Amino acid sequence: MPELPEVETIRRELEREVVGKRVKSAEVHGTRTVRRQPKKQFITRLDGVKITGVDRKGKYLLLRLDSGDELVIHLRMSGQLLRAAAKDPMPKHTHVVLTFTQGGQLRFVDPRTFGEMFVTSPDTEDVDAPELAELGIDPVEEPISWQTFARLLTARKTKLKAFLMDQTVLAGIGNIYSDEILFAAGLRYDRDTDSLSSQEIRRLYRAVIETLHEAIKYGGSTLADDQYVDLNGKPGEFQEHHKVYDREKQPCRRCRRNLVHKAKFQQRSTFFCEVCQV
DNA sequence: CGATCTACCTGATGGC
DNA sequence: TGCCATCAGGTAGATC
Numbered sequence: 001m002p003e004l005p006e007v008e009t010i011r012r013e014l015e016r017e018v019v020g021k022r023v024k025s026a027e028v029h030g031t032r033t034v035r036r037q038p039k040k041q042f043i044t045r046l047d048g049v050k051i052t053g054v055d056r057k058g059k060y061l062l063l064r065l066d067s068g069d070e071l072v073i074h075l076r077m078s079g080q081l082l083r084a085a086a087k088d089p090m091p092k093h094t095h096v097v098l099t100f101t102q103g104g105q106l107r108f109v110d111p112r113t114f115g116e117m118f119v120t121s122p123d124t125e126d127v128d129a130p131e132l133a134e135l136g137i138d139p140v141e142e143p144i145s146w147q148t149f150a151r152l153l154t155a156r157k158t159k160l161k162a163f164l165m166d167q168t169v170l171a172g173i174g175n176i177y178s179d180e181i182l183f184a185a186g187l188r189y190d191r192d193t194d195s196l197s198s199q200e201i202r203r204l205y206r207a208v209i210e211t212l213h214e215a216i217k218y219g220g221s222t223l224a225d226d227q228y229v230d231l232n233g234k235p236g237e238f239q240e241h242h243k244v245y246d247r248e249k250q251p252c253r254r255c256r257r258n259l260v261h262k263a264k265f266q267q268r269s270t271f272f273c274e275v276c277q278v
Numbered sequence: 279c280g281a282t283c284t285a286c287c288t289g290a291t292g293g294c
Numbered sequence: 295t296g297c298c299a300t301c302a303g304g305t306a307g308a309t310c
Binding site for chain 3: 115
């Protein structure tokens with residue numbers, strides 16, 4: 001579900017709403033969400049800590065704690081982080097609840113249970129969460145030049161969509177935004193990375209930056225299933241600005257004649273305009 | 279080494 | 295109405 005723009009939207013809200021708060025108690029239900037360390041250890045390491053900051057790398061949220069630890073959260077397909085009052089009814093599939101001393105809760109709700117939470121520390125992160133070290137550049141947090149981007153692109157031989165979604169090269173782009181970026185760049189998903197002219201490379205680079213920033217501006221994308229909502233349960237608005245994603249058989253917003261085509265690429269739905277993307 | 283498939287889950291949707 | 299197949303924002307691990 002959530003990609004960089006959705007996770008960034010949540011990060012900004014967490015910064016406003018939970019930074020400075022102290023955890024009074026942590027509750028864990030089930031065995032799926034906290035699976036990397038004993039539940040008891042997770043709860044103990046959160047007990048009484050103050051949240052001092054919120055960072056993001058790709059689709060990972062990193063909550064800095066005054067103990068020196070960090071709470072790592074990945075929402076995967078269906079995870080939601082929700083602010084609530086203690087008296088609010090507990091939604092189905094609520095797996096983790098942090099209650100703050102000042103009142104209020106942060107809840108982790110996740111029907112498909114692919115999402116994950118764990119507590120680690122910067123010095124043991126490499127062992128506890130090796131995948132974090134594998135993440136590539138976050139194009140919003142660490143802006144890069146188009147020359148650097150060109151080097152990343154030409155360093156691997158694959159299809160453009162696979163390149164964009166490879167978290168070890170660029171961190172944060174998933175199925176929705178890769179399609180939107182490729183449309184903005186006027187490039188097909190199945191072009192080889194080594195087939196681009198330098199003008200096309202620059203177009204792709206600009207499309208990455210602009211599409212992600214535009215999506216953040218609109219609070220991310222919420223599809224028909226309402227799966228993605230922000231910290232306050234509000235949907236995003238970027239889906240109204242999608243040019244291709246989830247717009248199968250609707251007229252292309254650029255050429256206005258051709259209908260958006262849906263294909264399968266590496267088992268995932270891929271939307272594109274056969275006229276505007278070459 | 280890299281590219282490609284499968285498993286992990288629940289729930290919504292559409293065809294019959 | 296129900297039943298069954300298919301699909302969904304992601305990624306680790308297996309397999310080629």
